[in-house]
Amino acid sequence: MSTKVVDRSPLTFYESTYLPALLGGLKVTTRHAWNTLVKGKTVTMEYPEQKWVVPEGYRGAPYLVKDQEGATKCVSCQLCEFVCPPKAIRITPPGPNGQKADRTNAEKMPQEFEINMLRCIFCGLCQEVCPEEAIFLQKDYSLTGESRAEMIFNKEKLLKLGGTHAGIQKWKHKLDEAKEQEVFPVATE
Amino acid sequence: MDAIKYLDPSVQFILFSVLKIVFVFGVTMTAVAYAVLVERKISAWIQDRPGPNRTAPFFVQFIPVLGPWLTRLGIFQPMADGLKFILKEDFTPSYVRTIYFWVAPAIACVPALLTMAVIPFGSQIGGEKMVIADLNVGILYTFGIVSLGVYGIVLAGYASNSKYPFLGSIRSSAQMISYELAMGLSVVPIFMLVGDLNLSSVITYQADHGWNILKQPVSFIIFLIAAFAETNRLPFDLPESETELVGGYHTEYSSMKFALFFLGEYAAMIAASAMMVTLFLGGWTLPGLSDPASSLLGGLLHIVIFGAKMGVFMVIFIWVRWMLPRFRYDQLMDLGWRRFIPLALANILVTALVVAFTNK
Structure with a gap:
């Protein structure tokens, strides 16, 4: 550790009149006031009008997504309901004679899917x-409502908010993989 | 309007005095409210913020262009602030000395308003001088009243029965007494030149001989800095100093009682500005506009000139707050006793010699 000796020599006459401090303060405050007033540079983000750019990988509210054909991806397996630490998810499965899934490669879809x-x-x-x-x-990240009931999002609302998740096409990849396996010899990279 | 002329002179006097009091009181209260807004805005600009820009009554949004612009300027903020102070719980802690606790805010607030009585805020309107009380000992009255201001603060600190307010009030009493001395001494040369204690004649003198700030810059600087100390403004806000004393003398106060201290502080700033304008900047005069007005418009113009000069001082008061850090207690006392008082005395001596040798 090197030590730095701070210069504490007594003030000169000019310094002891407080004038340098005054002028320094004047300069700094004027610069800041000028930048704010004339150049319009403020550090404040005026929230409801201006919003952050939400970064990739941000963990906001969980919503259900649809596949490219607009069909429900959820198969009502209830794993999320079991894993959810605050028990916010409640799934009502369709039951034995319930609604069928609206897509291929799936047996069923939830009758109701609620996230509190x-x-x-x-x-x-x-x-x-x-x-x-x-x-x-x-x-x-900013969910608001006028009642508790309003803050329980149902399946319809979650699907609407979630939209289509274009990047993920699990079953398409599975199909491609299956087709590739029908060809012999299997293409290796 | 002719009916007024036929009234008894004493009735006329009472009528005009009441009118002037209502005018000055109203303008001062409004100025206090908007001084708070200006303070918040200027502080914000210096700190790279936009400042209060949201508050507005609901109907303002229907006014095109002007409405949003005024809202952005925060024009309606003082109303919300005032409403907040009125609606807040007025809490009196159990351990305070109740009577003094209640009296202190009033005592802190009243002297600042009383000083406004002797200040000539305009020339004349319809033959009536624009000063509430044209005392021939104006400046003595001012110093007498201003020195009462400390009692409110001391009483607040004592009545609160709590350590931080007590420390704040002790500091305040020491500070205000010390700087009153420097302040009083700094204006002596002015009255040597003018030869009269009446504030109206100070203005007349300045209209004839040029502003006192040019003749007595040392007096002006001492008076300005002492005014900062007297009004407990940064860099001399030791009685409040949030960082050390929580809130200083008004720590235990809430609601309208706190608002009265606040009001007193800003009213004192306004009174000090008015005092400086009167003593050093020629009051309501401007070069070329220094004759007492003969028309209504001219009279109003003089009042506006006076207000504008005061406004400049208010901005200086607010601006300096962000320029300098707070003085240490011993530095404050050192500045008051060992620099300003000798300097003011030397100034008196020099002025006396100059006045004597130029055989005025």
């Missing part, structure tokens, strides 16, 4: 555990 956004902690375990890649933490 007041309970949700945005941890992302549901996204991690989902075998169908049907639920994703998206970029919404």
